[in-house]
Amino acid sequence: xxxxxxxxxxxxxxxxxxxxxxxxxxxxxxxxxxxxxxxxxxxxxxxxxxxxxxxxxxxxxxxxxxxxxxxxxxxxxxxxxxxxxxxxxxxxxxxxxxxxxxxxxxxxxxxxxxxxxxxxxxxxxxxxxxxxxxxxxxxxxxxxxxxxxxxxxxxxxxxxxxxxxxxxxxxxxxxxxxxxxxxxxxxxxxxxxxxxxxxxxxxxxxxxxxxxxxxxxxxxxxxxxxxxxxxxxxxxxxxxxxxxxxxxxxxxxxxxxxxxxxxxxxxxxxxxxxxxxxxxxxxxxxxxxxxxxxxxxxxxxxxxxxxxxxxxxxxxxxxxxxxx
Ligand code: F6P
Numbered sequence: 001x002x003x004x005x006x007x008x009x010x011x012x013x014x015x016x017x018x019x020x021x022x023x024x025x026x027x028x029x030x031x032x033x034x035x036x037x038x039x040x041x042x043x044x045x046x047x048x049x050x051x052x053x054x055x056x057x058x059x060x061x062x063x064x065x066x067x068x069x070x071x072x073x074x075x076x077x078x079x080x081x082x083x084x085x086x087x088x089x090x091x092x093x094x095x096x097x098x099x100x101x102x103x104x105x106x107x108x109x110x111x112x113x114x115x116x117x118x119x120x121x122x123x124x125x126x127x128x129x130x131x132x133x134x135x136x137x138x139x140x141x142x143x144x145x146x147x148x149x150x151x152x153x154x155x156x157x158x159x160x161x162x163x164x165x166x167x168x169x170x171x172x173x174x175x176x177x178x179x180x181x182x183x184x185x186x187x188x189x190x191x192x193x194x195x196x197x198x199x200x201x202x203x204x205x206x207x208x209x210x211x212x213x214x215x216x217x218x219x220x221x222x223x224x225x226x227x228x229x230x231x232x233x234x235x236x237x238x239x240x241x242x243x244x245x246x247x248x249x250x251x252x253x254x255x256x257x258x259x260x261x262x263x264x265x266x267x268x269x270x271x272x273x274x275x276x277x278x279x280x281x282x283x284x285x286x287x288x289x290x291x292x293x294x295x296x297x298x299x300x301x302x303x304x305x306x307x308x309x310x311x312x313x314x315x316x317x318x319x320x321x322x323x324x
Contacts, residue, residue, distance in 0.1 A: 001032065001095045001096050001119075001280065001281060002032060002033060002095065003032070003033045003035065003092075003093050003094050003095050003096075004023075004027060004032055004033070004034055004035070004094065004095065004096045004097065004098060004277065004280060005034070005035040005036065005037050005044075005049060005089065005092070005094045005096075005097055005098070006020055006023045006024070006034060006035070006036055006037070006052075006068070006097070006098040006099075006100065007036065007037035007038075007040050007041075007043065007044065007068055007097070007098075007099060007100065008020070008040060008066040008068045008069070008070045008100045008101060008125065009040030009041060009070055009071065009072075009073070009099060009100070009101040009104070009105040009108070010040070010070060010072055010101040010102045010103070010104045010105045010125075010126065011070070011072075011102065011126060011127065011128075011257060012064075012065050012066050012070045012125075012139075012257055012258075013102075013125045013126050013127045013137070013138050013139025013140075013142075013143070013257065014064040014065075014127075014138075014139045014142035014143070014257070014258065014259055014260065014261035014262070014265055015125065015138040015139050015142065015261040015265035015266060015268065015269035016065070016066040016068075016070075016100055016125045016138060016139070016269065017057075017060040017061065017063050017064075017065070017066060017067055017261075017269075018060075018061045018138075018261060018265070018266045018269035018270050018273065019100050019123050019125060019138055019269040019270070019272055019273035019276075020036070020052075020057060020060070020066065020067060020068060020100070020273065021057040021060055021061055021270070021273065022269065022270045022271075022272075022273025022274040022277070023098050023123075023273045023274070023276065023277045024036075024052045024053070024054065024056065024057045025054060025057065026273065026274045026277040026278065027277060028053075028054055030277075030278070030281055032277075032281065033051065034051075034052045035049050035050060035051055035052060035092065035094060036049070036050050036051075036052045036056070036067075036068045037049050037068065038050065038068055038069055039068075039069045039070065039071040040068075040069075040070055040071045040072075040073055040101070040105070041071070041073035041075070041076035041081075041085060041108055042071045042073045042075065042076070043068075043069075043071075044076070044085035044088055044089065045073070045075055045076060045081050045084045045085045045088065046088070047088040047091070047092070049088065049089075049092050049094070061261075061266055061270075062260055062261070062266075063260070064142075064257075064258045064259045064260055064261060065258065066100075070101075072104060073108070076108050076112075077108070079115075082111070082112055082115060082116070085112070086112075086115075086116045086118070089118060094118070095118075095119070096118065096119045096120065096121075096280045096285075097109070097118060097119070097120040097121075097280075098120075098121055098122075098123065098273070098276045098277055098280060099120055099121075099122045099123070100122070100123045100125040100138070100273070100276075101122070101124075101125050101126065102124065102125065102126030102128060102130070102131060102137070103126070103128075103130065103131065103304075103305055105122065106122050106131075106288060106301045106304055106305050107301075107305050109122060109286070109301055110286060110301040110302060110305070113285065113286045113301070114286075119280055119283075119284075119285035119286075120280075120285060120286060120301075121276040121277075121279045121280045121284050121285065121287055121288070121289060121298070122276060122287070122288035122289065122301065122304070123138065123269070123272040123273050123275070123276040123288070123289055124137040124138060124272065124288055124289075124290060124304070125137065125138040125139060125269070126138070126139060126140070127139040127140055127142075127143035127170060127171075127177065127256055127257055128140070128170070128171050128172055128174050128176065128177070129171075129174065129176040129177070129309075130171070130172065130173065130174035130176065130309060131288065131290070131304050131305075131309065132299065132303055132304050132305075132306075132307035132308065132309045133288050133290040133292070133297065133298075133299030133303060133304045133307075134272075134288070134289075134290025134291055134292060134297075134299075135290075135291055135292055135293070136264075136268060136291065138261075138265055138268055138269040138272060139257070139261070139265060140176065140177070140265075141262045141264040141265050141268070142259060142260070142261045142262045142264075142265045143170070143177055143256040143257065144177055144180040144181050144184070145262055146252075146255060146256050146258075146259055147167075147169050147177055147181035147185075147252055147256055148180075148181045148184050148185050150167070150250070150252050150255070151167060151181055151182075151185035151187070151218060151220070152185060154167060154218065154250055155185065155186075155216070155218055158216040158217070158218060158248075159215060159216045161216075161246065162215040162216055162246065163216055163245075163246045163247065163248055164206060164216065164217045164218075164219065164245050164246070164247045164248075165216075165217070165218050165219070165247075165248050165249070165250060166219045166221055166230040166231075166233060166234040166237075166247065166248070166249045166250070167187075167218060167219070167220050167221065167230065167249075167250050167251075167252060168221045168222075168223055168229060168230035168231075168249070168250070168251040168252065169181055169220060169221070169222060169223065169252050169256065170223055170252070170253070170254075170256045170257070171192075171222045171223055171224060172223065172224055173193055173224040174192075174193065174194070174222070174224065174311075175190070175191075175192020175193055175194050175195070175222040175224070175225075175311060176311065177222070177256065178190050178191070178192050178220045178221065178222035179192060179311055179315055179316070179319070180315075181220060182218075182220035182319065183315060183318065183319050183322075185218060185220070186218070186322075186323070187218045187219065187220045187319075187323060188205055188206065188209055188214070188217040188218055188219060188323050189202050189205045189206070189217070189218075189219040189220070189323065190219075190220045190222075190319055190323075191219065191220070191221045191222060191225040191227060191233065192222045192224075192225060192311070193222060193224040193225055193226055194310075194311050195311075195316060196226065197227070198227070199227060199233065199236050199237060199240060200240075202219060202233070202237060203237060203240050203241050205323075206219075206237070206241060206245070207241065207243060208324070210243050210245070219233075221233060229251075230249050230250075230251060231249050231251070234247050234248075234249045268291065271291060271296065272289050272290070272291065275289035275291075275296045276288075276289040279298055284298050286300060286301050286302075287299060287300050287301060288300075288301060288304045290304075
């Protein structure tokens, strides 16, 4: 394999640049030409494919976002779009792909591989940490620390005004960011899609705190929680709780996707970027590189997108005990 293309797709995540750098520098080391596809699958369809060299990736390890840009491509979901993408890869002489992204990226990669057999290895890049086959995804650690920084700041003002804050964090259908930022921020309650907690449960927790003269409380809500978004939950609690409380809501939103990657994410991304490239060169295909128990492993795309990575129940138990 002499010509490989790398692209980033789906929601961007801090550390994606470090992964791109690892693919490019790894390619140079192994004597392989590396190309970058701009804007994920959309760029593949349009033939927006450029050569990358060592200089193209200098001074990017510390930068958030992705120098290759990202997109969620509707056209690639159609057979016609994927055929256009294949034709573009062929005309550029691309023999293999490194896909950096999450669930949607690997769903597309699996379909594409089944149709056209272009060997593809993925590197998990998403703040959601919701991919089976790796303990952590690129960007998750930074996102958790960004959320934690915000939670700490909100706690200051919550405490000054004796308020209850509902803080919504990202994570689509998964509660990873909520659990880690909630536990480390000392949240009184954490609501995640993986664990059923009713409005009554939250009211019970908040009232217990009130009775113990807690003057402020933080409830971290994962955006995908079954009870609804933080604003809806806060409204319902306001109308249910029978003690005098002042409630505010903050949605942390896309700040969680940006910023300088943490040291952990830079190293993880470097390992996974190089791991994806070297996996491809060693004959892996239709698989994602991941780190499990500090070891590089490869998991079929199919498993990464269909199997559920469970949240450690010890963490949920610990949170229940320590937040009282
Ligand atoms: O997958 C990453 C993520 O940030 C999710 O946590 C969130 O649900 C989604 O992307 C938001 O996507 P968009 O930027 O397209 O609104």
